[in-house]
Amino acid sequence: MTTEYRVTPGKDLETIDINVNVGPQHPATHGVFRMVLTVDGEQVVDVDPIIGYMHRGAEKLSENCDYRQAIGYQDRTDYLAQFNTELCYVLALEKLAGIEPPERANYIRVILAELNRIASHYMFMGAFGTDIGVFGTAFMYTFRDREIIQDLFEEVTGERMMYAYFRAGGVAWDVPNDFRERCREILGAVRKGIGDIDGLMTDNEVIIARCRGLGPVTPEDAINWGMTGPMLRATGLAHDLRRAEPYCIYDRFEFDIPTGTRGDVYDRYLVRLEEMRQSVRIVEQALEGMPEGPIMAEGLKRTLRLPEGEVYMRNETPRGEYGIYLISKGGDKPYRLKIRSPAFSNLSALRAMSIGSYVADTIITLGSIDIVLCEVDR
Amino acid sequence: MIADNPWLDGLVRMGIIALAMPLAVIILTYVERKISGRMQQRLGPMRVGPYGLFQGLADTIKLLTKEDLRPQTADRWTFELAPFVVVVPVFLAFVTLPFTADLFVRNLGLGLFFIIAVSGVSIVGFVMAGWGSDNKYALLGGARAAAQLISYEIPLVLAVVAVAMIAYTPEAGRGSLNLVEIVDGQGRVPFIVWQPLAFFIFLVAGLAELYRQPFDIPVAESEVVGGPFIEYSGIRWSMFQMAEFVSMVLISVLAALLFLGGWNWPLGNGAGIALQIPLILVKTSFFILLFIWLRFSLPRLRIDQMMQFCWQVLLPFALLQIIINGWVLVYGWPDWTLGVSSGALTLVAGYLTYRAARQAAEEPVSPRLHRVGSVL
Numbered sequence: 001m002t003t004e005y006r007v008t009p010g011k012d013l014e015t016i017d018i019n020v021n022v023g024p025q026h027p028a029t030h031g032v033f034r035m036v037l038t039v040d041g042e043q044v045v046d047v048d049p050i051i052g053y054m055h056r057g058a059e060k061l062s063e064n065c066d067y068r069q070a071i072g073y074q075d076r077t078d079y080l081a082q083f084n085t086e087l088c089y090v091l092a093l094e095k096l097a098g099i100e101p102p103e104r105a106n107y108i109r110v111i112l113a114e115l116n117r118i119a120s121h122y123m124f125m126g127a128f129g130t131d132i133g134v135f136g137t138a139f140m141y142t143f144r145d146r147e148i149i150q151d152l153f154e155e156v157t158g159e160r161m162m163y164a165y166f167r168a169g170g171v172a173w174d175v176p177n178d179f180r181e182r183c184r185e186i187l188g189a190v191r192k193g194i195g196d197i198d199g200l201m202t203d204n205e206v207i208i209a210r211c212r213g214l215g216p217v218t219p220e221d222a223i224n225w226g227m228t229g230p231m232l233r234a235t236g237l238a239h240d241l242r243r244a245e246p247y248c249i250y251d252r253f254e255f256d257i258p259t260g261t262r263g264d265v266y267d268r269y270l271v272r273l274e275e276m277r278q279s280v281r282i283v284e285q286a287l288e289g290m291p292e293g294p295i296m297a298e299g300l301k302r303t304l305r306l307p308e309g310e311v312y313m314r315n316e317t318p319r320g321e322y323g324i325y326l327i328s329k330g331g332d333k334p335y336r337l338k339i340r341s342p343a344f345s346n347l348s349a350l351r352a353m354s355i356g357s358y359v360a361d362t363i364i365t366l367g368s369i370d371i372v373l374c375e376v377d378r
Numbered sequence: 379m380i381a382d383n384p385w386l387d388g389l390v391r392m393g394i395i396a397l398a399m400p401l402a403v404i405i406l407t408y409v410e411r412k413i414s415g416r417m418q419q420r421l422g423p424m425r426v427g428p429y430g431l432f433q434g435l436a437d438t439i440k441l442l443t444k445e446d447l448r449p450q451t452a453d454r455w456t457f458e459l460a461p462f463v464v465v466v467p468v469f470l471a472f473v474t475l476p477f478t479a480d481l482f483v484r485n486l487g488l489g490l491f492f493i494i495a496v497s498g499v500s501i502v503g504f505v506m507a508g509w510g511s512d513n514k515y516a517l518l519g520g521a522r523a524a525a526q527l528i529s530y531e532i533p534l535v536l537a538v539v540a541v542a543m544i545a546y547t548p549e550a551g552r553g554s555l556n557l558v559e560i561v562d563g564q565g566r567v568p569f570i571v572w573q574p575l576a577f578f579i580f581l582v583a584g585l586a587e588l589y590r591q592p593f594d595i596p597v598a599e600s601e602v603v604g605g606p607f608i609e610y611s612g613i614r615w616s617m618f619q620m621a622e623f624v625s626m627v628l629i630s631v632l633a634a635l636l637f638l639g640g641w642n643w644p645l646g647n648g649a650g651i652a653l654q655i656p657l658i659l660v661k662t663s664f665f666i667l668l669f670i671w672l673r674f675s676l677p678r679l680r681i682d683q684m685m686q687f688c689w690q691v692l693l694p695f696a697l698l699q700i701i702i703n704g705w706v707l708v709y710g711w712p713d714w715t716l717g718v719s720s721g722a723l724t725l726v727a728g729y730l731t732y733r734a735a736r737q738a739a740e741e742p743v744s745p746r747l748h749r750v751g752s753v754l
Contacts (some may be wrong), residue, residue: 020514025383028600042681131600133591133678140418174697206592206677359518360601360680 017045020359024053028131028363031373035350035366042358047351049278054377058199059337066332067093067168069302072250075162077339078375079279080123083211084151084317085375086166091249092313092324098308099297105170106249107290112156113185113248114279114286115149118190120318121272121279122146124370125197128269131367132210138200143366145193148186155182168304169297183287186279194276202273211266215353215365218263225352226345230271230318231369235263241316248315253285265368272370303332319343319370339378343371385557390611391483395472403623404434410670417674432449444612456510459615461610461617464503468621470496471628476557478641480653490558491544494535500525500621504596507606507618522681523589523596529688530586530593533645533737536738537579537697541569541636543703544716552707561640565647572716575699575724576636580695586684588622590669592676593684630665634658669702695727 013047018155023034034178036261038046058077062070074089075082087109094101101109122142150160156175176182176191217227219235221289232239238257242250258274306328314323320342327336346369354362408423408431414424448457474489478484486492501523508520545554546563554560563569570577583603588595589632597605607618634640638661643655649657679687702719 018514018517020518027603039518042518057581084620093551117503129677133598134676135591135599135674137418137674140420144419200675201677204734206679209735210677210680325569358680358682360595360598360678363601 013135015040022105022363023244028367030367030371033347033366033371033373035362037275037359039359042199042360043359044354044359044362047362048287049347049350049352051347051373051376054373056378058378059339062072062335064335067306067334070334071166072162072164072336076374077341077345077365078322078372079161079218079377080120080372081116081319082161082163083112083166085316085322086163087113087248088313088315088317088324090166090168091305091315091324092311093304095138095313096309096311096326096328097168097304099169099300101170101297102294103291104293105295105297107286108171108175108295109166110250110253111283111286111290112153114282115152115183115186117279117318118276119146119149122149122193124272124318125201127271127368128364129201129368131363132207134200138197141196141200141275145190148189152186153181155249167296169300170295174295177199180287180290183283187283189279190276194273194280198273202270208266210361210364211269211368213262214266214361215368216262216264217349217353220262221349224286225349227320227349228342229316229318229347230268230275231320233258234260234267234271236261241314241321245314251280251284253281254287255282258337265364268368268370271316284319305330305332306334314340314350315344319372319375320346322375336359341375341378343369344376347371347376388483392473395483396469396559399469399472399624399627400438400620400702402627404438404621405523406623406626406666407437408434409617409666409706410673412676413667413670415485431434436647438616441616442613446614447609449609453510453512457609460503460507460510460606461614461621462493462622463506464500465617465624465663467496467499467503468624468628472624474557475628475631476523476561476635476640477557477631477658477704478651479558479648481651481655482558485556485558488555490555490560491536493557493632494538494646497625498527500625503621504606507610511606511609513609515602515604515681516606518607519596519598519602519608522602522605525681525685526586526589526593526596530583530692531683533579533688533692533696534583536693536700537583538636540573540696540699540703542577543700543707544569544572544713561635561642562647564639565642567713568637568643570637572713573637573699573703573720574717575720577728578724578727579696579699580633582692583688584633585669585672586688588626588629588669590626591673592679594673595681595684598678600701610727625668626669627662628660630669631658634661638664691727691731695723698723699731 012154016307017038017040020037020039021034022037023029029035032052033258034053036048036050037044038048050253056076058073071086074085078085083293086172093099101189121146126142127141129142130136154160156179157165169343217231217235222232222235223235236259238259240257243257255278258271258278260271267360308328308330309328310321312324312325314321322342325340326334329335350366350369354365357365360377405719411433412527426436448454471493473483474486474492476485476725485681499638504523505520508516508523542555543553543559547554547559550559554563567721589597596602597607602608607615610618640661641649641658645653645657702723703716706716
């Protein structure tokens with residue numbers, strides 16, 4: 001972020017790098033992310049990412065309310081994958097308390113979490129399309145289908161955004177009677193919607209020209225940066241916590257882990273597209289196997305009190321490895337709660353990925369990280 | 379002749395153009411919003427009037443009454459005059475643009491040259507807006523607009539020259555810059571048949587001139603947030619908007635005249651004004667709809683890719699087209715040789731572009747991550 005006059009080799013003219021502020025209010029920053037680009041004409045010389053506009057102290061807040069109340073704060077971190085973050089939190093509680101949720105609750109959790117993943121990736125597809133210049137068309141198509149999923153979540157939880165539906169030991173209440181049929185209906189629409197997006201964007205020459213070879217990352221670099229999720233899988237590493245470290249009941253389902261080969265922006269897009277298809281497969285299998293029965297573990301007290309100890313639980317959200325590190329000193333409140341944000345780690349590579357590219361490329365690279373600022377800033 | 383006095387006549391005709399074009403803009407904004415709505419599974423404007431028909435009117439009133447803001451640090455006169463510099467040349471081009479055999483302001487002998495020359499002046503306005511706004515997005519946008527102009531303008535001019543070369547009238551023989559004469563030569567066969575390559579070059583370069591996807595680089599919403607227009611509001615902003623739509627009409631009419639036989643093909647010369655007006659309307663609408671359709675389905679190219687495409691594909695092929703035309707004219711070969719050679723070249727150009735895009739996708743990228751300073 002320096003402004004200095006310099007003479008480009010081979011030219012007599014003295015030139016100046018200008019700083020261009022992008023965000024926090026800018027159509028392409030996906031929330032309140034801000035970056036200061038130092039540009040030499042169209043070329044990006046330096047990127048200075050600035051985060052923190054969304055900091056609410058979610059970790060500290062969670063320490064001041066009991067375990068059940070803090071579920072709501074998990075919704076507010078990754079607001080596009082609320083079920084996934086909730087799941088991570090309640091799994092951490094269950095792990096420390098030694099509670100075993102009933103079968104039906106597990107299946108409901110998996111179905112909702114996977115549908116949530118699809119909805120989140122839909123959001124990515126739409127925003128990515130807008131970043132790259134498809135004038136709203138990608139956005140409207142993805143939101144058509146995201147809306148259907150959102151409707152189901154509303155029917156199940158009564159909320160459109162802050163669900164607070166999962167509980168330590170199960171789920172808050174049972175799903176509606178027509179849950180199975182509704183899910184099947186949605187899967188049909190989603191499958192068609194994925195095809196629409198595929199047809200609109202994947203084979204488009206302009207998109208290939210723009211995204212192929214942009215911001216490539218090697219697997220080694222990705223590990224060094226702590227990248228997870230689709231960003232990591234795009235580099236070719238088939239690391240998915242649902243498979244590597246199965247939580248909940250993910251070991252019962254058959255699904256593939258899509259990986260890329262070059263780790264560039266286009267691969268990230270393809271990986272996410274394929275992940276949506278795999279999520280559809282998981283939901284289908286889960287719907288087949290979902291049993292009747294209780295939705296809450298037996299013999300739980302009204303207020304959850306955890307024994308002294310500490311636990312680290314992580315799961316695979318649409319953005320990568322979401323982690324909860326929780327220390328309990330007994331009682332009904334956590335002593336310390338730390339959230340590991342996948343988007344934060346992924347975002348940290350932005351500077352390295354975009355230096356030397358064009359201004360327009362930086363916007364796409366940022367879009368391909370699929371950040372949720374509430375989760376980055378916590 | 380509308381009036382006896384030639385000056386009065388010219389003024390009346392120009393007045394008609396000056397009144398008709400804003401009306402066309404209002405209609406076009408409505409059409410574009412409706413079509414984009416259809417394409418994006420929305421309804422588009424529905425509130426003002428039946429099916430939202432008066433939405434354009436309501437927006438016009440809103441824009442006219444909105445406060446005209448100027449940033450304190452802006453270069454006052456550069457900022458305030460920029461919209462006029464953009465709008466005036468676009469309207470000037472209509473001075474010689476014929477809609478039918480006798481519906482024009484003035485039929486200039488060098489009409490085509492005049493239109494191309496005058497419409498190139500608009501860029502000064504864009505650069506003025508980019509510079510005068512004292513905004514870095516606007517500056518980037520203005521610089522992009524200038525870079526884009528020098529890339530598309532040359533292939534555009536060359537494509538037009540190719541048509542002017544083969545234009546034929548019994549009195550003057552080959553070669554004409556008079557638009558009425560050019561159209562008169564297309565009574566039986568439109569020039570798109572003889573010059574498909576020039577047609578596609580004209581279409582692509584025209585798209586770039588209109589700043590529409592995939593060439594909306596100077597005004598890219600997700601990058602430079604409207605580019606040169608970012609600081610404008612109210613009437614000045616709507617002047618830019620009007621210039622954009624009027625030049626869309628200009629390019630569409632020009633494409634219809636040069637390549638689709640204007641008011642002649644397929645009715646033949648001298649069909650009467652009652653048939654000629656609907657004919658030119660249909661052809662113009664075709665291009666306008668094409669531009670709108672492309673806008674809502676294509677992503678945006680990067681500025682260097684756009685320049686590369688214009689300089690490395692469009693320009694050489696446009697030159698090749700001119701050379702072949704010259705050859706055919708000098709040796710007096712029959713017209714079908716023009717069509718065949720140009721068609722073959724079109725296929726070659728298309729294939730090369732396709733292969734270049736695909737090859738870029740297939741060739742392995744060496745993964746790299748810049749290791750910079752203290753970050754890693």
